[in-house]
Amino acid sequence: MSLTESEWFTEIWKDQTAFSVRYSKKLFDRVSEFQRIEIFQTEGMGRVLILGGCFMVTEKDSFIYHEMLVHPAMSVLSDARRVLVIGGGDGGAVTEIVKYPEVESVTLCEIDPMVVQSCLDYFPEISAGLSDSRAQVVNDDGAAYVARFEDEFDLVLVDSTDPVGPGAALFERTFYDAIKRSLRKGGVAVLQTESPLLMEKEFVKAVTDLREVFGRPAVRPYLATVPSYPGGLWSFTFCSRDVDPVGQAPSDPRLARGDLQYYTPAVRRAAFALPAFVERLIE
Amino acid sequence: MSLTESEWFTEIWKDQTAFSVRYSKKLFDRVSEFQRIEIFQTEGMGRVLILGGCFMVTEKDSFIYHEMLVHPAMSVLSDARRVLVIGGGDGGAVTEIVKYPEVESVTLCEIDPMVVQSCLDYFPEISAGLSDSRAQVVNDDGAAYVARFEDEFDLVLVDSTDPVGPGAALFERTFYDAIKRSLRKGGVAVLQTESPLLMEKEFVKAVTDLREVFGRPAVRPYLATVPSYPGGLWSFTFCSRDVDPVGQAPSDPRLARGDLQYYTPAVRRAAFALPAFVERLIE
Numbered sequence: 279m280s281l282t283e284s285e286w287f288t289e290i291w292k293d294q295t296a297f298s299v300r301y302s303k304k305l306f307d308r309v310s311e312f313q314r315i316e317i318f319q320t321e322g323m324g325r326v327l328i329l330g331g332c333f334m335v336t337e338k339d340s341f342i343y344h345e346m347l348v349h350p351a352m353s354v355l356s357d358a359r360r361v362l363v364i365g366g367g368d369g370g371a372v373t374e375i376v377k378y379p380e381v382e383s384v385t386l387c388e389i390d391p392m393v394v395q396s397c398l399d400y401f402p403e404i405s406a407g408l409s410d411s412r413a414q415v416v417n418d419d420g421a422a423y424v425a426r427f428e429d430e431f432d433l434v435l436v437d438s439t440d441p442v443g444p445g446a447a448l449f450e451r452t453f454y455d456a457i458k459r460s461l462r463k464g465g466v467a468v469l470q471t472e473s474p475l476l477m478e479k480e481f482v483k484a485v486t487d488l489r490e491v492f493g494r495p496a497v498r499p500y501l502a503t504v505p506s507y508p509g510g511l512w513s514f515t516f517c518s519r520d521v522d523p524v525g526q527a528p529s530d531p532r533l534a535r536g537d538l539q540y541y542t543p544a545v546r547r548a549a550f551a552l553p554a555f556v557e558r559l560i561e
Numbered sequence: 562m563s564l565t566e567s568e569w570f571t572e573i574w575k576d577q578t579a580f581s582v583r584y585s586k587k588l589f590d591r592v593s594e595f596q597r598i599e600i601f602q603t604e605g606m607g608r609v610l611i612l613g614g615c616f617m618v619t620e621k622d623s624f625i626y627h628e629m630l631v632h633p634a635m636s637v638l639s640d641a642r643r644v645l646v647i648g649g650g651d652g653g654a655v656t657e658i659v660k661y662p663e664v665e666s667v668t669l670c671e672i673d674p675m676v677v678q679s680c681l682d683y684f685p686e687i688s689a690g691l692s693d694s695r696a697q698v699v700n701d702d703g704a705a706y707v708a709r710f711e712d713e714f715d716l717v718l719v720d721s722t723d724p725v726g727p728g729a730a731l732f733e734r735t736f737y738d739a740i741k742r743s744l745r746k747g748g749v750a751v752l753q754t755e756s757p758l759l760m761e762k763e764f765v766k767a768v769t770d771l772r773e774v775f776g777r778p779a780v781r782p783y784l785a786t787v788p789s790y791p792g793g794l795w796s797f798t799f800c801s802r803d804v805d806p807v808g809q810a811p812s813d814p815r816l817a818r819g820d821l822q823y824y825t826p827a828v829r830r831a832a833f834a835l836p837a838f839v840e841r842l843i844e
Contacts (some may be wrong), residue, residue, distance in 0.1 A: 281564055281571060281579060288564060288581075294605025296581040298571075298594025339758065342836070410751060473786060475622065476605075503794040504784040505758060509795030511786040540836040548831030553625070553823040 289325070289333050291508040292475065297333065297456055299323050305400055306537070309333075310392035312444045317400045323506060325400060327368060329393065330443050333506040335368045335404060341539045343470075344370035344404070346502040347514060349541040350549065351433055352378055354527045358432040362460070364420035365448060366437030367393030373386045373407030373434075377537070384413050387424070389444050391417045421447040425551060427460040434460060436469035454491040458517075466518040471499065471508055473509030474556045480515055485560045492517045498524075499560065500549040502540070513556075524550050570601055570609070572616050574759065574791040580616065582606050583701070587609070587670060588683055593675035594616035595727045597689075600683045606789060608683060610651060612676065613726055616789040618651045618687060624822045626753075627653035629785040630797060633832065634716055634749045634823040635661055637810045641715040645743070648731060649720030650676030657692030658716075660820070667696050672708070672727050674700045704730040710743040719752035724763055732767060737774040741800075749801040750775075754782065756792030757839045764796055768843045775800045781807075782843065783832040794837075807833050 281288060281298055299320040305315035316328040324337025348371050350390040352358060359382040363371045367388035377382045386408065388394050394415055397405045407413055416423060424434065434457050441443035447453060448469075457467050471484040482500075489497045496519045504512045516523045524547050564571060564581055571581040576805040582603040589600035599611040607620025632652050635641060646654045650671035658667045669691065671677050677698055680688045690696055699706060707717065717740050722728035724821075730736060731752075740750050754767040771780045779802045787795045799806045807830050 281573075281581075286579070288579075290564075292585055292605070294603070296569070296583075298564075298570075298579040298581065300577055300579075320574070320577070341838075429770040501786075503784075505793035510788035539838040542834070542840070544834040545836055548834035551825070551831035553828055554825050555624075555822040556596050557825070560676075 286444060287316070289328070289329060289508070293544055295476075295496055295508065297506065297508065299326055299336075301326070306396050306547075308392065308396075310390050312390045315392055315396055316398060325395065326506075327401065329439055332440060334399060334439065335370065336506045337401070337404070339505050340368075340370055340404065342502055343504045343507075343512065344374050345436060345541040346500075346549065347371055347435055347468060347470060348374035349538065350500065350514075350516060350523055350546045351435070351468045351504050352545060353541075354521050354523055354525070354545065355432060355466060359383070360431050361433045361435070362387065362424065362427075362431045363435045364424060365438055365439065365445070366435065369394070369405030369408040371435055371437050372410070372413050373404060376407040376410040376412060381412055385416055385430040389406070389417065389419055412525055416536060419447065421450065421453040421456065424453070424460050425456040429462050430460050432462055433465045434465070436467070440469060440472065440477075443477065449480070451487045451491065454488055455542075458491050464481050464520045466516065466521050468517070469515050471513045471515045473507065474499075474501070474559060475511045476509030478559055482559050485515055487514045488517055489516055493519060498550060499552065499556070501552065501556070502549060542547045570599070570611060571730075572611070572614060572791070576793065576799050578759075580789065580791065582609055582619075589679050591675065593673050598675055598679055600679060609789075610680065611685065614721055617721060617722065618653065618684060620684070620687070623651075623653055623687065623786050625785055626787045626790075626795065628752065628824040629783075629832065630654055630718055630720060630751060630823065632697055632798060633656035633783065633797075633805030633829045634718070634751045634766060634808055636826065636829065637804050637808070637823075638715060638749060640685045642666070643714050643720070643745075645670065645707065645708060645714045646718045646720055648718045648722065648728070648786055649718070650789070652677070652679040652691040652722050654718055655693070655696050656687060658692040659690040659695060664695055667693075668699055669696065669703055670699045670703045672700065672702055679747055692836075704733065704736040704739065707736070707743050708739040709815065712745050713743050715748050717748070717750040719750070721753060722753065732763070734770045734774065735827070736791045737771055741774050747803045749799065749804050751800070752798050754798045755795045756790065757782075757784070757796050757842060758795055759792030759793045761842055765842050768798055769799055771800055776802060781833060782835065782839070784835065786831060786840070
């Protein structure tokens with residue numbers, strides 16, 4: 279069966295596999311200084327944000343990505359006051375972060391202001407945290423921005439696109455060095471590090487480079503399933519010299535309010551149990 | 562971008578989402594008594610088996626499904642001698658089961674002999690276990706077949722298609738009753754129970770019906786990621802009144818040989834940590 283171009287949006291992965299959604303309406307389609315931005319209304323995945331032809335956010339499954347980027351780290355940090363999110367212009371990560379009352383400031387450094395504005399317009403629930411008084415948006419290159427800070431942040435999150443186009447600088451070793459310098463003692467960095475199943479080279483390179491920067495035992499990849507991303511099995515990497523992401527978390531009770539859809543303390547610990555082939559990739 | 566019908570195979574899920582693979586060659590395309598069977602050679606996913614238009618097996622990711630169907634149960638059963646697999650004509654589950662020396666017999670009850678033969682021909686590694694001397698293939702209706710036994714099997718695995726067409730009978734409450742009767746004391750049943758993300762009604766119905774048959778505490782859903790299945794996040798349900806799937810497993814050391822790609826004892830325990838939305842679906 280073939281899909282008609284007029285009704286389906288398709289992301290093709292390396293001319294090998296493709297994921298498609300049927301849409302009822304194209305809501306937004308503009309080319310910013312950095313990339314093409316498209317937003318579709320779909321029945322199967324709700325509203326969908328496409329950057330540079332790739333699925334970034336869907337109302338159906340992005341809660342998995344945003345919760346698993348933010349809560350494993352936030353729930354084990356006992357007092358995270360200053361947080362930096364690099365990329366993540368949809369605001370979903372910030373929305374999760376402002377659920378913690380101890381946070382004093384969260385800065386979103388997104389290079390493309392049109393991504394932020396289009397998400398404020400079309401994904402009001404996902405971007406809701408951007409209107410919190412503790413949140414500020416900076417439109418700058420994330421790698422250059424974080425390099426200005428030393429001993430500043432309790433948590434740095436890297437919510438990047440794939441390592442092509444505007445996201446490429448966020449997979450460089452010099453960027454990882456800058457993140458490490460920007461962290462306060464006891465701080466944590468969490469980066470999205472691609473799919474270990476379909477993008478194993480990118481995953482292995484990220485973990486290897488992060489180990490060189492943070493030290494091998496400080497670097498802990500973990501997984502969640504994000505159906506709209508190629509490969510579905512998605513990795514994040516938790517980097518900290520001081521904080522154990524798998525132990526009992528002082529902060530977990532704060533999240534017992536039932537407003538999360540994916541994260542639980544047990545899910546956090548489970549996410550670090552890597553399948554055998556992933557363990558072997560990074561042995 | 563649109564996909565050409567001549568080079569891509571596409572599975573469309575409820576006219577809402579679609580997953581596609583580009584193929585270099587169509588290796589097999591026949592209509593059996595039960596369904597259309599297609600096999601493609603692809604670069605992205607290796608060889609791919611399609612039953613009734615749905616992805617069943619890919620060389621790239623089926624190890625996840627087969628290992629997670631079989632090993633969580635086999636590794637916690639200390640002496641599983643007699644095993645029944647219902648469905649699973651690709652032989653992948655049997656191939657995992659015959660890795661255990663204590664198994665005396667494993668019966669594959671697959672309704673469609675053309676599925677078995679085409680997998681023997683085109684997926685020799687996945688179906689390799691079918692040539693083990695302890696394995697036998699029965700071509701029969703799985704629901705009718707299992708109803709003939711009482712107090713017979715240590716493990717019954719249900720490796721079904723979706724609950725339409727030939728797979729529909731394998732989602733009936735009477736079938737679950739028959740499985741329970743066929744088990745020996747201390748026996749375990751594991752069933753594939755669809756995606757809790759895209760097929761939540763089917764998942765909830767299966768878990769609810771299994772709880773009525775086996776008793777609520779005996780029924781434990783668990784998850785793995787199978788990228789080529791709709792929704793990616795796939796569920797299995799472990800049913801046993803006697804065996805705890807999350808505790809320490811006597812048999813785990815047998816699997817330390819390094820021939821598994823996904824399963825580890827830690828992955829088994831982690832698979833039972835359900836995301837919050839899945840917990841709520843089956844509260």
